[in-house]
Amino acid sequence: MPEQPAPGAAASIAALAATTSPGPHGLVSVAGGDGLAPARWPRGLLGAVPPVVALLLAEAAVRLGWIAPHLLPAPSDVLAALLQMLRDGQLSQHVLASSLRVAGGFALGAVLALLLGALVGLSGFAAALLTPSFQALRAIPSLAWVPLLLLWLGIDEASKVALIAIGAFFPVYMGVASGFRDVDRKLVEVARLRGLGRVALARRVLLPAALPAVLTGLRNGLSLAWMFMVAAELIAASRGLGYLLTDGRETGRADLVLAAIVLLALLGKLSDSLVATIEQRALHWRDSFGGTA
Incomplete structure (x- = not known):
């Protein structure tokens, strides 16, 4: 006879499920200890709580003199610097220059990674031939x-786009290669028994099974593309967020440095959310535990 959970454990599980449970439309139910009806919070609102609290604490720490303003400017001063650059037209130039570099480098690196990753994942000969070299190249630091x-x-x-492409290539390559390589062999055998040819097998079995790993690789590659963009612009650039970081450091303006960091965080989050939305729609058939990105 299988073991049954103890009554106390079952009650604890039921209480936990009643306390926090995901609801429809991305809402989370959080029941209070007073037995009142659970409050429903949008996930986006919950995600905004940590940064808002951090900003309020930083503002208070600077205004109360706990932290020197030249070391950590108040968030209001950083916002004022961003607004000043927006009025001067510099903000749009920096954001556009960095975004175009990331888009070009990511597109180049991702396309090459998709082709080579699929080749390595589907061909044992290609995997034996190329995997050792790619693993060695992946260990080389960006700089x-x-x-x-x-x-x-x-x-x-060209050098900046190439460096970004290198950064984006390896996460996408690893995701694609592992995604195709780790497809359940039973699925392939059943598809072959059903008479599926190579094209139909790739389209109806291999690609859907590997798609979660492929999309995860694309998200990781996009994140690294932003990181490599900063490294590229720190070297030689007259526009971009990496240049803004260098300019703030050389002029002793911590507000510019923090403004560039904030912009990098926002742009990275926006681009990742875009890919996450595509991922959710492409994988709507999954019945996974996480449910949301």
């Missing part, structure tokens, strides 16, 4: 590529 790219491509846009 180690910079002198070589500057020698080959100069200090123009």
Whole structure:
């Protein structure tokens, strides 16, 4: 006879389920200890609580003199710097320059990673041939590529886009290769018994089974593309958020440095949310525990 959970454990599980449970339309129910009806909070609102609390604490710490303003400017001062750059037209130039570099580098790196990752994931010969080299290249730090790219491509846009493409390539490649390689063999055998050809097998079995890992790789690659963009712009750039970081450091303006960091966080979150939305729609058939990205 299978063991049954103890009455006390069952009651604890039921109480936990009643206390916090996901609801429809991305709402989370949180029941209070007084037995009142559970409050329903949108997930987006819950996610805004930590940064809002951190901003309020930072503002209070600076205004009360606990932290020196030249070390950590108040969030209101950072907002004032952003508004000033917006009025001067500099903000849009920096954001547009960095966004275009990330878009170009990510597109280049992701396309190459999708092709090579699929080849390695579907072909044992290609995996034996290419995997050792790619694993060695993946271990090279990003800044180690910079002198070589500057020698080959100069200090123009090509070297920056190439560095971003390198950063985006490996997470996408790993996701695609592992996604195809880890497809359940039973699914492939059943599809072959049903008479599916190679094209139909790839379209109806392999691609849907590997899609979660592929999309996860794309999200990770996009995040690294933003990181490599900063490294590229710190080297030689006259526009962009990396240049803004350098300018703030050289002029001793911590508010500019923090403004660039805030913009990087916002742009990274927006781009990741876009890919996450695509992921949710492409994988709507999944009945997973997490449910949301």
